[in-house]
Amino acid sequence: VTYQLIITRLISLFLLLVLPSYGVAHANLNREIHTLHHYHFSVPAGLESRVEFWKKIYSEYSTDHYILHDMDDLSKIYKVVYIKDGSKLSNRSRDHKLKRFKKKYRKILLKIARVKNPLSLKGESKRVYNLVKSNFKMASRRIRIQVGQSDRFRAGIGRSGIYQGRINKIFSKAKLPLELTVLPHVESSFQTNAYSSAGAAGIWQFTRGTGRLFMRVGYDIDERRDPILSTLAASKLLKTNFETLQSWPLAITAYNHGAYGMKRAKRRHGANIVDVINGYRSRNFG
Template sequence: MPRIGDRKTLALCLLMWSLDSQVGLAITTHKKLAKAHHEIKDDLFPRPPTVRKLVRFWRKIFYEYSSTTAVIHDANDTDRIVDVIDYSPLEKQRYSFMVPRRDRDEVTSRNLIRYIKAAENFAKEGESAVNRGEPERRLYDAYKSNPMALQRLYKGEVKLRAQGGLADDLIQAAANAQVYLPQMEKIFLRYGVPTILTRLPFVESMFNLKARSKVGASGIWQFMPQTARHYIFVNDLVDERNAPEKATKAAAQFLANNYRMLGSWPLAITAYNHGVIGMANAVKKHGTKDIGTIIDSYYSPSFGFASRNFYSEFLAAADTYEKLYRQNRIPKPLDYTPTASVIIRHPMSVAQILQSTSITKEQLTALNPCLLEPAWTKKLNKQLPSFYEIKVPKNLHKAIQIGIKNFDAKRYARR
């Protein structure tokens, strides 16, 4: 989720901005972006060895492993895949394709603990621990091809984690994205941001409009309220984090600001997760903007697995989406309604919109998820601000425009 730093370190950001301007860094022009459409340019999005290795891992997660599996791997050496947990036996036991998340987590946790204990045995006993049992044998097999990796195992320097497969989730997300990506790309072009960055929601939310995090992030771009308010409406009536196009405008501005501060798209993307201040600190500490060096060398309590992997995860998701697109494996979205935008030139409440136009409550609700529950209940008569934009069915566009125009005419005629 996107993060904004505090005021205390604003000077550091301004310094970074100043340094960037001295070496001629600027937001990519629209003309240049048009050539880079649907491809990832190495000059904008470099892949040093560390990044290539991480991308290789995340491609497997996005393309090979489905949500019925979990991969147990080394958090610091993602080539070391120890085991793949399969939930299919649970599905057969339940005669269901949907195994509750709690049950899957329990199975994953149980297996992960087995391998963590096996790693502890190697740290205590060295190579002889391989004879203890299957977990030790699997662990040894994952590391034996690389002497340095094997030494890490013997020294107790291995940190294991589990990662759920996402292949089927990405295919469904790609279907959902078809509705929004064309307009999202136009928005990013308008703000001078590479259109390939519209693939970030695959990492943030899998293009789930109803995505909500435990800490309060919302929408396909997973903005926190305090960050979103810099760009869009977030109040008791409206939460535009849940309106894909409006949130995309916010994301484009946010990413453009990150780039202005940091002068590098890999850093700007990582800052979406870790914060621009955190990435500025990393650059200052190591004296480089090379994303590979920062991933390998930068330490901060908050710069954990998610932040280190964020840029590579984005690249892998974008690569996988393009691969699915070329293979014609992206299904058509279900229940797609062509839409158009209507600008409410003067303040109107939801009740007044419904009374003066042919749109139904169900249509207005479905097409405008940014309108919160109070807008339909206790604050039904509270007015939306002037020039507020609503989405309507395309076939009703003109009729709704006329209805709102007539409402305004009657309202001002009474004055």
């Protein structure tokens, strides 16, 4: 599998996992064929700029790069800040540096909002004006910072080589789309010792509650940290999600947000993932 193919698969799946964090334009996904072992993971219409943004995050920008962008329109990038060994700095020190840039562009946007004659703008203010075009005051509230992931992703590819063959066999045997095997790149960068603030562990980032449905999870034995046993568990969870929801976009989103909540969302808003995201709100979704 080539690096570019992994990137493409990753972005398709990553969008389904992160879309709940963003407002998105309507896209028609209902025409896709959904079966347990077949789904064509393609870019939904209207989300091309988001895909390009995340491709850059995972292929061009390292964890020393911090991208200031509009949270609603990912094509609008204000600045890429480079902080050498930024990931090694304390959160306080790094945040202090980044807040200065965020404050700078917020000020520029508010200044543009007050300007009566845009032709008087010069330099960076002119560039930002041409980039944003309208609703500058609102845009000043939507500045977000995303850290690059290319070095973590490349390291994850190296680590995945140890397990990828066996993972593929497990998913093939379960008759699941092989594209799903790149999910650990999103969840953990294939770090077996990954542990999140929410208590999720292992390459598939199972929480204790979900993990116990498929594995032994305790203080003496925690099978979530075993790459192969957790892969078997992930294949069962994804298969169960699909059988419940009959849609791979919904089943994949349920991997993080729960099948019960997604089933309720589907009942209210239909099977179109974008309709679900735009219309459904709960404590863990949206």
